[in-house]
Amino acid sequence: MTEHLPVLQVILPLLSAPLCVVIRHRGAIRLLTLAVSWVSLAISGTLLAHVHQHGPISYELGGWAPPWGIEYRVDALNAYILLIVNMIAAIVLPYAPKSLAREVPRHKQHLFMATFMLCLSGLLGIAITGDIFNIFVFLEISSLSSYVLISMGQGRRALTAAYQYLIMGTIGGTFFLIGIGLLYMMTGTLNIADMASRIDEVMATRTVMAAFAFLTVGVCIKLALFPLHAWLPNAYTFAPSMITAFLAATATKVSFYLLLRILFTVFGLHYAFSTMHIGRVLLPIALLAIFIASTVAIYQTNVKRLLAYSSLAQVGYMVLGLSLAHVTDGAGLTAAILHLFNHALMKGGLFLALGCVFFSIGSVHLKDMRGIGRTMPWTMAAFVIGGLNLIGVPFTCGFISKWYLLLAALEVDALWLAALILISSLLAAIYIWKVIEVAYFQEPDDPTRREAPLGMLLPVWIMMLASIVFGFYTRLPLGAAQRAAEFLLGGPA
């Protein structure tokens, strides 16, 4: 039984999607999706423990040996990504019923949940598969379902946001497909491990260079790296609350994983950083992303859009860590991978908290949020904790990843970079303060407003408490991130 765990990661959510459509009964769907996501979470926990003890797992789909058959390969990096995606899904799903009742018409909810499960299985599939064409297929499964999920948001602007994302996402996906085609031309294989072993011979050709460019740009569109981010603010602003929380915490993280996989496993550190100088390209882009997105976030009046811009800045931090990978001995990469986990926690929690605000007052505009610190104390307390995480205040997990990023910058003697990282944290402090000021220091419009229901508050607080716990007890996420970074840089899994 245990040897089939890797494939169950994808199969369980994939099968539950059509079941949701057939069952239609909302209570039964709720139970089914909860059970699936929690079993999935347990499986990914088992996989991570197994990988840390015994090394990578290779699963041959249908018994066909790689490189002919499709291989699912679980190593220190993607076991960690699987755990993050599953964890977020398992926390967001209990939140779903109440939030959906407010935001999605009743007769569409079973279809909504089916699409959600498809999106989940797509994201898990990208992470687990060891076949590059399979990645493309899962990428499109998750993208197509997220277009649909975003379009289910309230108001007509959700539709245009989904359309914009569809256009950008498809360009990204097609670039990725072109890159795969060019690589297949040169190596004659689709299995990532096999490809990595054959690519050395053809490394100097222009075709491989073109493939490198297409794959990197394609993934960066999905990652919403500045200046390819145009789709993200609208998509996050107008999607239903739980979808914004889920996508913000998982979709960009999985794209970042994909970028790591392509740069390090397929092309290798030496080619990506010494021949193609990707580090020198990504470093200024990451800094621009951090500063421009944080500054734009300060001027937003819709808090959901404010957090969306803040997400763009956080993607910048992850890419910044990545761009230092070749000069630091694992510190930059560790910071990036650690921030991936921490940002999933804090941003997922923040968007869930905003979902609670929307549930109670029907808006997430600053002007409607006056004084809700008093009427909704629990929600806004969670929001404050999330905000402290974003700024990187000590004793939160956001501090730990910023700290490692600073260490990486100091390791290469880039004092200016360390200074810039600290200054950018101040920008985060400004936009978080804007919300806190309105919520706590202004008189409430309507003092009779009530707190969000417990079923919604509990997931928010689980995320926020976890973000504090991992600020003190850093061994678990940090250890996993270090293992993943060592693995990428060529160490043992």
Added chain:
Amino acid sequence: MNPGLYNYWVVVILMMTGFYTLITRGNLIKKLIGLTVFQVSVFMLYITMGKVDGGTAPILTEGVEVYSNPLPHVLILTAIVVGVATLAVGLALVIRIHEAYGTVEDDEIQRLNEDTP
């Protein structure tokens, strides 16, 4: 006859035609048409790379030594399905947008969005 790089030139021309349409047109349907042309060019790229000079379909027959590579052709079947699904979702969104805004022109939609924040 050796076609040389003829097919690849067609791929590049189609790709850029699609991409140009996608970027410059303001009509949402025309954008989708551009997107589809863009995707179709990639299908052709894959089909071309699988072709082996003088090769036939990969079916075991006596007297035939050279076969074309069937794998890219199979891969592109999957990508065609993805392309069709994307187009379907895109068109469905355009229908909903038309119902909500009464237009499928990008600039008019932008103006309507600015009027009602």
